[in-house]
C-alpha cells in the first residue's frame with residue numbers, strides 16, 4: 001500500500017494530486033481542489049488495469065468543471081427550487097443556476113474549494129482526510145461549516161467515502177461525490193449496456209426543469225424499475241415522460257428500500273467488472289450523463305452522451321418544499337455523518 005503526491009500547477013494555482021494505492025495495485029487519484037477524483041484504476045477480468053471514471057486530460061479544465069467530474073458536492077447536492085429556502089422563519093436566497101434554481105451548492109460550492117489533506121496508512125487500507133471550513137454566509141448559506149471527508153482505499157478493492165460536517169448555526173446540508181463511473185475501462189464504450197440493479201421501488205417525479213413535483217412514483221412497470229437489473233439503453237427510445245425530461249436518460253432521485261443491503265450493483269459483461277455500492281443515505285440521484293456532448297477532452301477519449309453514470313448518494317433538497325422527502329436540515333452543532341462505499345470486483 002502507498003500514497004503518492006504530485007504537484008499540479010494550473011494557471012497560477014498550486015494543487016496537489018494524491019494517489020492511494022492498495023496491495024493489488026488498485027488506485028484512486030484525487031486533487032486537493034474540490035476533492036476531485038481524477039482516476040480510479042481497477043483490473044478487468046483478465047487483469048488489465050484501466051481507468052473507470054471520467055476525468056479531464058488537462059487539469060486546467062477542472063477550473064471550469066461544469067460537469068462536476070469527480071467532485072465533492074455541497075453544501076446541498078442537487079437542485080434547490082427557486083434557489084430559496086426558509087430556516088426558523090428566515091428566508092435564504094442562494095446563487096441561481098439554470099431556470100433560477102440553485103444547483104450543487106452554487107458556483108463557489110465545495111467542488112471549487114481547496115482542502116487541507118492528511119494522509120494515513122492503516123494495516124489493510126490507506127486513507128486521506130480532506131478538511132475545509134466554509135464561513136457563515138458562504139454561497140448564501142447560514143452557519144460556519146467545518147467539513148471532514150475521508151477517502152479510504154482498502155485492500156479488498158473497496159473505496160469508501162466518509163463525510164462529516166458540523167455547523168455553528170441551523171443550516172441545510174447534504175454532500176456527495178459526483179464521479180462518473182464507466183466500467184468498460186479507459187472509456188472504451190458508453191454505459192448504455194452496463195447492467196444496473198437498484199434497490200429502489202420508488203423514485204421522485206421531475207418537471208421539465210428537473211425540479212421535483214412533490215410526487216413519489218413506483219418504478220414497477222416502467223423503465224425506472226432496476227430492481228431486477230436493467231440497462232440504460234432502454235431509456236434511449238423510451239416514451240416515458242420522465243425519461244424525456246432527462247433527455248432520454250435518467251437524472252432522478254431513487255429512494256432506497258433498505259439501506260442495509262447493496263444499494264447499487266453495476267456489471268459490465270465485456271470487461272467483467274462489477275461495482276457494488278453500499279450507503280447509509282436514504283437515496284441517490286442516478287445521472288446518466290444525458291447532457292454530455294463531444295466538446296470535452298477526457299483522459300482517454302472525447303466526451304459523449306451516456307459515457308458515465310453518476311451515483312450521487314444523498315438526501316433530497318425537495319424536502320425544503322415538500323413533506324415526506326429525506327431531510328437536508330442540519331441543526332446547529334449536530335454532526336452530519338454519511339458513508340458510501342464502492343467495491344470493485346471482477347466476474
Ligand code: G6D
Nearest residue numbers: 066067068210251287291
Ligand atoms: C445536469 O441535471 C444534471 C445534473 O443532475 C448533473 O449533476 C449536472 O448536469 C452535471 O445539470
